[in-house]
Amino acid sequence: MSRFLFFVLFLFITSTVSAQVIGRVVKKTKEFYVPSDLKIEYRVFGYEMPNTSSQKMICFSSYRGDVNDNYNKCPLGSYYDTGRMHPGDKISFIKEVNGFGRMLYVSYKGKKSIFYLPKNSYQVK
Secondary structure, rough: HHHHHHHHHHHHHHHHHHHHOOOEEEEOEEEEEEEOOOOOOOOEEOOOOOOOOEEEEEEEEOOHHHHHHHOOOOOOEOOOHHHHOOOOEEEEEEEEEEEEEEEEEOOOOOEEEEEEEEEHHHEEE
């Protein structure tokens, strides 16, 4: 019986950790942001296609190595939060596709890029 309870507790903890929502989409403006005051460890990638085996395009992480060194070599960069992106850069939600959010990244220079963020990593409010 104790093994069963331990197993259930383990499943509960691991499912909570892997499904942490770090980003928000403002329903009215469709703007995506990651707040700077998260008190959890996180690492979320945006992908080139709506699947996790495609190229990693952008990273939001609480880990210094991920961000400072752009460890995963993401073309759009690695950030702790959206507030630390280049001034003028912004990310907008377009629509949901197969469990991913299709996002539009617009740089301060006007360059546009599409990436896909797993649905369990953001919420629409």
